[in-house]
Amino acid sequence: MASITVSHxxxxxxxxxxxxxxxxxxxxxxxxxALLGPSGCGKTTLLRTLAGLEVPAAGQVRIGDRDVTRLPPxxxxxxxxxxxxxxxxxxxxVDNIAYPLKIQRVARVERRQRAAETxxxxxxxxxxxxxxxxxxxxxxxxxxxxxxxASHPQVFLFDEPLSNLDARLRMExxxxxxxxxxEVRTTTVYVTHDQAEALALADxxxxxxxxxxxxxxxxxxxxxxxxxxxxASFIGGTPMNLLDAVVxxxxxxxGADLLPLPxxxxxxxxxxxxxxxxxxxxxxxxxxxxxxxxxxARIAIIEHLGTAYLVDLExxxxxxxxxxxxxxPPTAGVAVWVTAxxxxxxxxxxxxxxxxxTGAPAARPAAAVPAAGADGSE
Amino acid sequence: xxTTHPTPDPTPVSDTRWLVRALVAxxxxxxxxxxxxxxxxxxxxxxxxxxxxSQPSLVAGLSHPTLGNFQDMFRNPAVxxxxxxxxxxxxxxxxxxxxxxxxxxxxxxxxxxxGRNIILYVLLLFSSVVTGSAAMVPIFLLAYDLHLINTxxxxxxxxxxxxxxxxxxxxKDFMDSTPAxxxxxxxxxxxxxxxxxxxxxxxxxxxxLAVIAVWTIVTVWGSFLTPFILLRDPTLTPASVQIYSFYSxxxxxxxxxxxxxxxxxxxxxxxxxxxxxxRYGFRFYGGLKR
Numbered sequence: 001m002a003s004i005t006v007s008h009x010x011x012x013x014x015x016x017x018x019x020x021x022x023x024x025x026x027x028x029x030x031x032x033x034a035l036l037g038p039s040g041c042g043k044t045t046l047l048r049t050l051a052g053l054e055v056p057a058a059g060q061v062r063i064g065d066r067d068v069t070r071l072p073p074x075x076x077x078x079x080x081x082x083x084x085x086x087x088x089x090x091x092x093x094v095d096n097i098a099y100p101l102k103i104q105r106v107a108r109v110e111r112r113q114r115a116a117e118t119x120x121x122x123x124x125x126x127x128x129x130x131x132x133x134x135x136x137x138x139x140x141x142x143x144x145x146x147x148x149x150a151s152h153p154q155v156f157l158f159d160e161p162l163s164n165l166d167a168r169l170r171m172e173x174x175x176x177x178x179x180x181x182x183e184v185r186t187t188t189v190y191v192t193h194d195q196a197e198a199l200a201l202a203d204x205x206x207x208x209x210x211x212x213x214x215x216x217x218x219x220x221x222x223x224x225x226x227x228x229x230x231x232a233s234f235i236g237g238t239p240m241n242l243l244d245a246v247v248x249x250x251x252x253x254x255g256a257d258l259l260p261l262p263x264x265x266x267x268x269x270x271x272x273x274x275x276x277x278x279x280x281x282x283x284x285x286x287x288x289x290x291x292x293x294x295x296x297a298r299i300a301i302i303e304h305l306g307t308a309y310l311v312d313l314e315x316x317x318x319x320x321x322x323x324x325x326x327x328x329p330p331t332a333g334v335a336v337w338v339t340a341x342x343x344x345x346x347x348x349x350x351x352x353x354x355x356x357x358t359g360a361p362a363a364r365p366a367a368a369v370p371a372a373g374a375d376g377s378e
Numbered sequence: 379x380x381t382t383h384p385t386p387d388p389t390p391v392s393d394t395r396w397l398v399r400a401l402v403a404x405x406x407x408x409x410x411x412x413x414x415x416x417x418x419x420x421x422x423x424x425x426x427x428x429x430x431x432s433q434p435s436l437v438a439g440l441s442h443p444t445l446g447n448f449q450d451m452f453r454n455p456a457v458x459x460x461x462x463x464x465x466x467x468x469x470x471x472x473x474x475x476x477x478x479x480x481x482x483x484x485x486x487x488x489x490x491x492x493g494r495n496i497i498l499y500v501l502l503l504f505s506s507v508v509t510g511s512a513a514m515v516p517i518f519l520l521a522y523d524l525h526l527i528n529t530x531x532x533x534x535x536x537x538x539x540x541x542x543x544x545x546x547x548x549x550k551d552f553m554d555s556t557p558a559x560x561x562x563x564x565x566x567x568x569x570x571x572x573x574x575x576x577x578x579x580x581x582x583x584x585x586x587l588a589v590i591a592v593w594t595i596v597t598v599w600g601s602f603l604t605p606f607i608l609l610r611d612p613t614l615t616p617a618s619v620q621i622y623s624f625y626s627x628x629x630x631x632x633x634x635x636x637x638x639x640x641x642x643x644x645x646x647x648x649x650x651x652x653x654x655x656x657r658y659g660f661r662f663y664g665g666l667k668r
Contacts, residue, residue, distance in 0.1 A: 051566050074568030086559035090581040099577070100567040151567055 002064030002077075002154040002187055003029040004050065009059030011045055011211075019045040020056070021211040027204075030185045032178075034202035036192055038234070042211040043191045044159055050189060051080050051157050063155060074103075079148035080157040083164065085140050087132035093119060093143050094128045100151030118150040119143070122180070138169045142176075149184065156188040162197060174200055195235050199223060207231045225264075225346065229276060229353040232346070238281045238310060241320040241340075243295075244350065247273040252347070255316035257295045259340070264357035265347040275356065276348040279340035281310065281321040286330065287337040294337030295320075299330055313338065425644065428637035435633070447638040457639065459613060460620035465646075467533055467605065467616050468598040474538040475594045476587055479545035484575055486546065487553035488561075498550070501543035514607055521608055530614060533605050537598050545590040552586030553579065592654050599647055617643050 004027040011020040019042045027033045035043040048054040050061060052073035061069045068076045079100070087096050094115050101111035116128055122142045132140055141161060148156055161177075162170045178201055181188055192198050198205045199219040206216045207230075215227040226232035232240045245252040247269045251260050254277060261269070262277070269275065287294060297315035304310075309324045313336070322338055324330055347356045420438055428434035432444040451457055486494055517536055518527075526532025556579060564574045580587070602618045609615055615623075621643070624635040 051562075053562050053565065073562075073566045074570075076566075078566060080563060080566045082559040082563055084557065084559055086557070086563040088560060088578060088581075099564070102577075103564075103568045103573065157566075 003027060003031075004155060004187065004189070005060075005062040006046075006050070007060045007062075009046070009049060009061065010057045011042075011049060011054055012057045019211050020049065020059075023059070023211075023213055025206060025213060025216070027187060027189060030187055032181050032188045032190065032201055032203045034190045034192060034198035034205035035208060036195055036198040036205055036234075037208035039193060041208040043193075043208050045211075046208070047080075047157050047159055047189060047191045050155070051078055052076050053080075076155075077153050078155040078157055079151045079153035080159065081144045081148050081161045083160045085132075085144035085161075085164075087140055087143055087147075089132055092129050092131055093124060093135070096132065096143055097146045097150050100147060104151070115146070115150055118146045122146045122149070137165050138173060141165065141173055145177075145180065149180075154187065156186050158188065158190040160192055161190075162192075163194070170197075177201060196237060199235070207234060209234075224344070225355065225357075226278070227355050229278075229348050232278050232348070232355075236280055238321055238323065240278050240280050241284070242348075243277045243279075243317045243320065245275050245277040245317075245347075247271055247275055251293070252277055254295055257317075258293070259295060260293045260342045262342055262345040262347050262357070264343075268356050269347065274350040276350050276353075277340075278346040278348060280344065281323045283341040283344035284320075284322040285339050285341075286311065286322055286324055286328075287339065288334070289337070291337050291339060294339045296335065297338055298335050299332050302330055302332055425637065425640055428633065429641045431637075432634070434637050447634045451635055451638045451642075454635075456612065456615070456620060456623070457642075460615050460617045461642070461646075463530070463614055464599055464616040464618065464643075466530060467537075468595040470530065470534040471537045471541070471598045472591050472594045474534060475541050475545050476591050478538070478542055479549050479590055480575070480580065480583075480587065482542070482546045483549035483553050484579055487550050498543070498547055502547055505540050505543035511603060514603065517604075518607055527608060528610050528614065529608075533608050536604050536608065537601060540604075541594055541597060545594065548590055549583065549586050552583040556582045588654055592650065595650065596647055 004025070006023055006025040006027075009020050009023040009025075010018070012018050021042075023042075023046060025046075035046060037043045045054060049056050050063075052068065052071060052075075056069065059069070060067060063076060063078070088099065091099065094112050097119055098106075098111040098115035101114060102108075106114070119125065119128055122145060124139065124142055124146060127135065127139060132143065135143065141164075144161065158177075162173050165173055174197060181201075190198070190201060199222075202219055204216065204218050205222055206213045207222060208214065209230050215222055215231045217225075217227075222231065223235055226235055226240070229242060232242060243254050245254045245259070247261070248258065249271055251258045252275065253259075259277065265275075290296070295315055295317065297313040297320065299311055300314045300319075301312040302309055303312070305323070306326075308326055309328075309330055311322045311324055311330050313320050313322060315338070320338065330336075348354060349356060424436075424438040427438055427440045429447050430443055430445065431440055432442040432446055486498065491497070521527050521532045521536065524532070526535065560578050560582070561574050564578055569577065600618055602622075605616050606619045606622070609619070612623075617639070621636060621639055624632045624639065626632065
C-alpha cells in the first residue's frame with residue numbers, strides 16, 4: 001500500500017496534443033480515488049502515466065516513498081485493469097490470474113493454488129478451467145480483478161473497468177468493487193467518465209478537463225460545491241441549472257425576476273456584479289401561484305423518471321429543469337413559478353467561471369478535508 | 379448477345395425460344411468448364427497413374443499396370459538421400475524464417491520506425507530479386523567467399539533471405555491486430571519483451587506462424603535453382619534437383635523413374651497441407667477470435 005504524489009506532470013503526445021498540463025495531485029494511502037472527466041480530458045493518460053505506460057514530458061510521479069517517474073511499468077508494483085480487461089484468450093482463467101505470479105517467478109503449483117484462492121474469493125469458483133471467451137462480461141471483469149489482486153500490488157489502477165458491462169451488471173460490479181476495496185484497502189485510482197460511478201465509489205475524486213484538474217474533493221464536496229462552471233455542469237444526474245444573473249442590493253436579478261442571494265455568496269459580491277446562478281433541478285420547487293423570489297416559467301416537456309418527474313421549463317432567462325415528486329404530476333403548457341433552495345444555490349463569476357463563496361473546497365487547505373467526507377455544514 | 383424485344387408481352391412462342399437459348403448457354407458453359415477442368419486435371423491424372431505403368435508415355439493412362447517402377451526407384455540410393463536432404467533443407471529454412479520473421483515482425487509492429495512501410499515494401503520488392511536468377515552470380519560469388527558452397531547452411535541462408543520479407547509482411551499484419559492492452563497489462567505486471575513475445579504474442583499469432591511455416595516448407599521443397607547452383611556434391615542434392623538426374627546423357631527423359639519419383643516427391647507436401655489445415659486451419663489475415 002502506498003500514497004501517490006504527482007507534481008507538475010506534463011504529457012505531450014508526438015502529434016503535439018498536450019494531454020496533461022502541469023498536473024499536481026495527492027492520493028492518500030488506501031484511498032479509493034476517482035479521476036473523472038469527459039473523453040479527451042487526460043484522465044486515462046494520467047492513469048497510464050502512473051502505470052508507466054506513458055512517459056511524461058515533465059514532472060514527477062512518486063508512489064510511496066519512491067520516485068517512479070523513470071521506472072518501467074513492471075518495477076512500480078502497480079496492477080492495472082483495462083477497459084477491455086486484456087484477458088489472454090489462449091490461457092484459461094487460472095493461468096490468466098496466475099500470470100503476474102509467473103512473471104514474479106512463483107512456482108507453478110503454488111501460483112495456480114494462489115490464483116484459485118483469489119478467484120474463489122471473487123466468486124469465480126467452478127470456472128477456473130474455462131477460457132475468457134466462455135465467460136460472461138461480468139465474469140471476465142472479475143477475472144481481470146482477480147489477476148490484479150493476485151499480483152499483490154501497492155496500487156490498483158482501473159481504466160473504466162465497468163464501461164463494457166450492461167446497466168444492471170454495472171451496478172452489481174460497482175458494489176462488488178467497493179466491497180473489494182473495503183476488504184483489501186489497497187490504494188486505488190479509478191478512471192471513469194460516468195459521474196454517478198465516481199460519486200458512488202470514490203473516497204475522493206478529481207474532475208479533469210483539457211489536461212488540467214478542475215476540482216479535487218470528496219464526492220459530497222464536488223456534488224454540493226462544484227468549484228467552477230465546468231464541474232457544475234458535469235456533475236449530477238441531471239445537469240445543474242445555470243442562469244445568467246446580475247447582483248442587486250436585495251438579491252440577484254434573473255431576467256425580470258428578483259431571486260434571493262445564495263447565503264454562501266453573502267458579503268462577497270457587489271451590486272452590479274455579473275454572475276451565474278446555479279441550482280440543481282433536485283433542489284428547486286415548482287409553484288402554481290406567483291411567489292416572492294420565484295422565477296416565472298412555463299412547463300414545456302415532462303419526463304417520467306420512475307420516482308419523480310423531470311420537468312423541462314421555458315423561462316425568459318432560458319431553459320431550465322426541475323425535479324418534481326411523483327405525487328405532484330405536472331401538466332405541460334401551464335405557467336409556473338420556480339424557487340430554488342437558497343442554501344443549496346451557488347453563485348459563479350461570469351468572467352472566470354469560479355465559485356463565489358467561503359468554504360469552497362478549492363479555497364480550503366487540503367489537509368482540512370476529512371477523508372470520510374463528512375460535509376453538509378451549510 | 380443481342381436481346382430481342384419483338385413483342386411487348388411475351389407469347390408462348392418467345393417463351394420456348396428463351397428456354398432453348400438458356401439451355402444452349404448452359405450447355406456451352408459446362409463444356410467450357412469441363413475443358414478447363416480437364417486441362418488442369420490431366421497432368422494430375424498422369425502423375426497418379428504413370429508410376430504404376432511399366433511403359434509410361436506422355437499420355438495419361440494405365441496400359442501395363444505394375445509396381446516394378448517403385449522397386450527400381452528404391453534400388454537407386456540417391457532417391458532416399460535426396461528426399462532426406464529436402465526435408466533437412468525445408469525444416470532448416472522454416473526454422474530460420476519463422477524465428478527471424480517473428481522477431482522482426484514484432485519489432486516492426488511495435489516500434490516507431492520512421493518510414494517503416496517503405497522499408498517493408500522495398501524489402502518485399504527486392505526479395506524476388508535475391509532468389510531470382512538475376513542475382514545468382516553475385517550470390518554464388520558471395521557464398522563462395524563465405525565458404526558456403528556445397529553446404530546445406532548456405533542454401534538455407536539464401537532461401538531464408540529470399541522468403542523473409544514476405545514472411546515478415548504477412549506476420550506483421552497478424553501482430554498489428556493483437557490488441558495493445560494485452561502487452562501493456564503484461565508489461566505492468568513486470569514482463570519483459572521476450573517474455574511478452576513468448577507468453578502472449580506468439581500464442582496469439584500462431585495461425586500466422588503456421589501459414590508462413592507451411593508456405594516456407596512448400597516453397598523450399600519445390601525450389602530448384604538455388605540448391606542446383608550452390609550444391610555440387612551429389613550426396614547433398616535435394617529431391618527437386620534429383621529429378622533432373624533422371625535424364626540420360628542425351629537428354630532423353632526416363633519417364634518411369636521421373637513419374638514414380640514425382641509422385642513420391644508430391645505426397646509429403648499434400649499430407650502436410652492436409653494435417654495443418656485440419657489442426658490449425660489456414661488464415662492469411664490477422665485478427666483474433668476471442
